[in-house]
Amino acid sequence: MKYSLFVCDDDQMQVNDIVKMIGKAEEIISDDHAIAFDVASATNFVEAKEYLEDNVYNGGIYLLDIELGQEVDQNNGFDLAEFIKKQDKRAQIVFITTHADLSLISFERRLGPVDYIVKPRDSEDHDRFKQRLVATLEVAMSNIENFDYTEKLTFHYKVGRQVRNINIDDIIYISTTPTPHKLVMVNVRGKNQFFGSINQYAKESTDLIKISQSCLANPKNIKLIDLPKYKVTFVNGDTVDFSQSAYKRMQHLFDKIQV
Structure with missing residues (x-):
């Protein structure tokens, strides 16, 4: 499997060194399962932003120097991570820094990095950096794979400006209401109302089945099907x-339930 990696550091020699270590990491990880890293790089915020606008990743791994341009308060790695997170929802951010105590800023800005790796200062640090990089890349790759699985199990709906999520297994059914374009979701914890259409969510949520023009049902939460009366009873x-x-x-679902 191929993974897109992007490296941004204001020191070109550091970029070259990291790219070499990524190559070594690729060899080590490929001992267990074949992978390939497609690596691109930049040396400043503007160059990185322009490249990523032209080459939008979906599930990229980003190794970012926090102190771009020697300034921690303007156009730094945190700012770049914030931009990346807006356009790549599966982004795996790894901060590379000379300061191990900057994690609080990342937490406050809700950047959720995979790791912080402190830049090596000597050969011993260099070996530790390489080992940490391999472990971090493996975590990032696993996160990307798990994101797809979790995404399939999650139903997203919007209330006002807020996007809310619920496990699909918790949904019993979704039906229309007397108010145009307003739906009600009946779930194991109660009911939620939101705007949308049955057809829209039927396309987006393949785990739910459309049983009428006004209802989407979760087959896992159907208790009984009365075929002669065209009725479904939920849990x-x-x-x-x-x-x-x-x-x-x-009828097909009825046969499965009877087994």
């Missing part, structure tokens, strides 16, 4: 009608 006791067009789908 919470609610009963909802399904449409004639969904009959074959419900």
Whole structure:
């Protein structure tokens, strides 16, 4: 599998050194499973931003020097990480720094880096840096893979300007309301209302099935299917009608439930 890596450090020699170590890390990690790193780099904030605007990553690994341009308070690695997080939601940020005590700033800015790695000062530090880099890259790769899995299990919906998430397994069903474009989600903890359309969420959430023009159901939370009466009973006791067009789908589901 190929992973996109981006290195940004204001010292070109440091960039070259990190790129070499990434090559070594690729060899070490590939002993267990074949991977490849596609590496790009920049030496300042503006150059990095321009490159990443033209080459948008989806699940990139970013090794960023915090002190870009010798300034910690303007166009630094934190600022670059903030920009990256806005355009790559799967971004794996790794800060490379001469100061091990800057983690609080990252926490306050909600940047959620994978790791902080302190720059090596001698050959012994250099070996430790390489070992830490290998371990960190493995964590970043695992995070990217797990993100896809978690994303599939999560239902996203918007309330006002806020995006909320719920585990799909907790959803019982989603149905329309008398208010146009307003939906109600019935879940194991209660009910939530939000704006959207059944067709929209039917396309986005393949784990939910459309049983009528007004209802999306979670098949895992269906308790009974009454085929002659075109009715579904959910685990919470609610009963909802399904449409004639969904009959074959419900018949197939009925057969699975009976097994």
